[in-house]
Amino acid sequence: MSSHHGNLKIYNSLSGQKEKFEPLHENRVGMYVCGPTLYSEPHMGNMRTFINFDMIYRYLLVLGYQVKYVRNITDAGHITNSLGEAEDSIGKAARMEQMQSLEIVYKYNVKFQELQRIYNLLPPSIEPTATGHIQEQIEHIEKIINNGFAYVVNGSVYFDVKKYSEKFEYGILSGRKVDELAEETRTLNAQDEKRFFADFALWKKANPEDMQIWRSPWGDGNPGWHIECTAMSTKYLGPHFDIHGGGMDLKFPHHEDEIAQNCGSLGCNPAKYWMHANMLNVNGQKMSKSLGNYFLPQEIVEGSTELFDKPYSPDVIRFFMMQAHYRSNLDFTSDALNAAEKGFSRLSDAVMLLDKLTVATNSSFNVGELVSSFYTAMNDDFNAPTLIANLFEAAKKINLINDGKETISKDDLNILSAHLTIFISDVLGLRIGTSNSDSKLSPVMDLVLELRQQARENKDWTTSDKIRDGLAAAGIVVKDTKEGTSWS
């Protein structure tokens, strides 16, 4: 479809380098991204990862790939707390909110779907749930046991890291060495069923207070944290697919253990390219529940968080996030958000000018080169910040054309216009010019501005300024240009 199709480079966490992207099957891409655990409402930091992978998904689509994008929903699973004890976080939330586990999951899933709509995320091809794939998880565990990489103790099943590392390399993704892990035997207490510190649960025997319990060949229990991703990625994308993504904090142990499970069960690394999105910071520190420095995606749109003194539109937030590379940290501050808000509005204004430009027989600048720079930026490991810098170059040109200082031909204008739409709305997922389309307000504004124009023609500045100031107080900005007065 696109001539820029074959030039994409992706930073692969496995190699630590940018690599030419060559899908396993021509023109088709399989992508799996670790989704949310629905025991609470996702915070802004969680959303950053999903927004980044949404951008990645969107660009792959623009390049003409047929993409199968799978993002799971974790609605079950045994998780260990800081003391090393088994603890079901969903069950815990359920007890605290006096609901059943399924109610908790459903409640936060509804919320999550709403957030996806607010932040303009494209729905993935499939959003499979862990609880819907218990049988597949059990089958994987059985395979791993049969291959000799897991053992059963008291109704639980553990992955045998030492056995595994005789044949495969444990730590290939995170750079950890099994020998070094061995030195950290401090937390291995006498009651622990694990043979080795780094062994991890594939299946965990049920506790009496567990709210969700499933039957298995090893007795009633819950699946381990990592096995659901192995089961679901295999089911929908096969044993080996193109891209596996997630937040940086999942690199170890979650993704490392996924690799071990996949190798242990199917003999291969699940993904060719591993991608990790960086964290969202607040005042230099990772946003997290435990630090309490988090806010909810809805709060910032409503302006109800104490961290910021005004609300920001979801598109401004998205724009702000896109100004930082997905592999970089990003700090949320009022100053940075205000700058993004103004910048986005400048870009929007320029785009909305496109329809009003007058065309010439020739263009005074190279439109093809400009458009090409959009692809170049994105082909370099999805460099959205550079793309935005190039979009601002386009905005500058549009303004100059509008001022009669540059010219553009009809064909070039069509090309530029089409590609701005592709990159701003299709790739970055930003919505432009949706604010002043209120059908009732529009005729009122036309009338008000007509009255003001009459006052101006009569040099009645008192009246015209009163109208302008009054509108400003109501949040409507009036701009006088050569072509007439506009408002927003």
Next chain:
RNA sequence: GGUCUUGUGGCCGAGUGGCUAGGCACCAGUCUGCAAAACUGUGUACAGCGGUUCGAAUCCGCUCGAGACCUCCA
């Protein structure tokens, strides 16, 4: 302690060894009834020290600082 990332002008943030990143803010000017917007011009930025090189923000070493993971986390 181990593994890894990182330190860019007032703020945010790209950066392939040599060619203006970009945005916001600031200053001056053009335009305008005034404003806003738009346009133009203006910034001796690359933590510190040393090394490689004709040339380093970019490569190497050391020092200092920051962060992530090693326990649930996007």
